[in-house]
Amino acid sequence: MILIFWRPKGINEATSATIGAILILFSGSVSLADLGDISMKVTGAALTIIATMVMALTMESIGFFHWAAAKLLKAAKGSGIRLFWFCNLLCFLMTLFLNNDGSILITTPVLLLILKHLGMSNRQKFPYLISGALIATASSTPIGVSNIVNLIALKIIGMDLYMHTIMMFIPGTLGLLFLATLLFLIFYKQLPKKVYHFPRDIDFTQFSTLHPLKSEPNKEVYKRQTRLMVSVLMFVLLVRILLFLASYLGISVSLVAVTSSIVLLIWRWLYLKLNPIDMLKKTPWYIFIFAFNMYIIVYGLHNIGLTNLLVTVVEPVVKDSLFNASIIMGTILSIISNIFNNHPALMIGTLTLTEMGLDPITLKTIYLANIVGSDIGSLLFPTGTLATLIWFHILQQNKIKITWGKYLKVTIIAIPATVLFTLTILYLWIELFFY
Numbered sequence: 214m215i216l217i218f219w220r221p222k223g224i225n226e227a228t229s230a231t232i233g234a235i236l237i238l239f240s241g242s243v244s245l246a247d248l249g250d251i252s253m254k255v256t257g258a259a260l261t262i263i264a265t266m267v268m269a270l271t272m273e274s275i276g277f278f279h280w281a282a283a284k285l286l287k288a289a290k291g292s293g294i295r296l297f298w299f300c301n302l303l304c305f306l307m308t309l310f311l312n313n314d315g316s317i318l319i320t321t322p323v324l325l326l327i328l329k330h331l332g333m334s335n336r337q338k339f340p341y342l343i344s345g346a347l348i349a350t351a352s353s354t355p356i357g358v359s360n361i362v363n364l365i366a367l368k369i370i371g372m373d374l375y376m377h378t379i380m381m382f383i384p385g386t387l388g389l390l391f392l393a394t395l396l397f398l399i400f401y402k403q404l405p406k407k408v409y410h411f412p413r414d415i416d417f418t419q420f421s422t423l424h425p426l427k428s429e430p431n432k433e434v435y436k437r438q439t440r441l442m443v444s445v446l447m448f449v450l451l452v453r454i455l456l457f458l459a460s461y462l463g464i465s466v467s468l469v470a471v472t473s474s475i476v477l478l479i480w481r482w483l484y485l486k487l488n489p490i491d492m493l494k495k496t497p498w499y500i501f502i503f504a505f506n507m508y509i510i511v512y513g514l515h516n517i518g519l520t521n522l523l524v525t526v527v528e529p530v531v532k533d534s535l536f537n538a539s540i541i542m543g544t545i546l547s548i549i550s551n552i553f554n555n556h557p558a559l560m561i562g563t564l565t566l567t568e569m570g571l572d573p574i575t576l577k578t579i580y581l582a583n584i585v586g587s588d589i590g591s592l593l594f595p596t597g598t599l600a601t602l603i604w605f606h607i608l609q610q611n612k613i614k615i616t617w618g619k620y621l622k623v624t625i626i627a628i629p630a631t632v633l634f635t636l637t638i639l640y641l642w643i644e645l646f647f648y
Contacts, residue, residue, distance in 0.1 A: 324342060
């Protein structure tokens with residue numbers, strides 16, 4: 214974990230995880246037979262996330278996100294407050310349609326493009342950038358398919374995407390609204406009331422970077438772009454629906470995701486004449502290596518007794534009261550996620566639950582409480598998720614310096630309150646509709 218956070222000489226997190234996995238294998242705490250079980254749990258989730266990332270990169274290559282930036286600016290109508298809410302909405306939707314890491318990689322450059330265009334100083338950019346990052350990362354809570362570690366944990370717990378969404382979408386979305394409202398209240402005095410004189414001083418056509426349409430921007434070209442972008446967005450929405458339908462029908466979710474990304478690549482090749490070979494270079498294949506090796510490390514900790522120790526400590530509390538269990542497990546996962554990163558934290562928490570002999574509803578409820586801790590609680594420190602580490606890296610590349618102290622001044626207020634609110638709503642929702 215130190216190597217993953219430190220990244221000496223730009224070392225990839227997959228390399229760090231591989232070193233740890235090799236040491237675990239040499240220690241003998243993970244057997245060759247265990248590797249087969251790990252492969253079954255990780256492969257499908259990793260393929261689903263990689264396929265989603267391919268779709269995101271494909272959308273980026275045709276100029277979708279520049280087009281979205283232009284639309285967002287137009288919708289803001291010169292209001293800094295309206296811009297704040299639309300930026301957060303964009304980040305929420307990108308995570309919902311794609312995944313949290315992909316959303317950070319895409320929305321952060323888009324927000325930087327918008328804020329630079331508006332001539333904002335780095336201080337003025339801060340509320341928009343940090344709110345967008347927190348919302349983009351936390352938005353993997355409502356649906357399991359937006360986060361690779363959620364998908365792996367679902368496999369362990371024996372829960373499908375459909376059931377996860379039924380039980381979690383409303384509490385998770387309400388938690389996000391609560392977080393966005395807190396962020397708005399924190400930054401209200403800093404948000405500019407006017408960001409430009411709409412529409413005289415902004416040329417939306419400068420965002421029209423669609424590769425096959427290199428001619429001079431005009432009204433007809435803009436209309437063609439809009440039709441194309443809406444069609445792509447509808448396709449992505451259809452794919453998202455198909456993933457849940459596949460989960461409900463017992464069809465491989467990863468198969469649907471991979472097939473859909475191939476269809477989009479073929480369409481791009483035939484219609485826009487953009488060779489798909491570039492996607493082979495851009496696709497983050499290391500995600501599979503990272504997920505597989507992190508799980509080896511967690512499996513080793515499980516085999517030498519870590520989960521048994523956790524069971525001994527938390528089982529009496531968990532079986533005493535469902536509400537107390539949800540609050541305590543969500544809080545524990547938040548703490549572990551901020552210390553060790555949310556990937557190993559959620560895996561450890563999920564393996565611990567499987568050792569307790571809980572009834573199905575209680576097991577699923579506490580698992581969802583773990584998700585809240587892992588996806589939202591992990592945002593307290595920048596090291597809690599890979600997405601926030603990626604966000605800091607992008608900002609540094611763009612010469613925007615945000616210190617840990619500045620980050621913590623926001624998250625120390627917003628994150629604990631959001632975790633407690635979401636866990637309470639989750640308990641009430643399940644108590645009302647599932648018991």
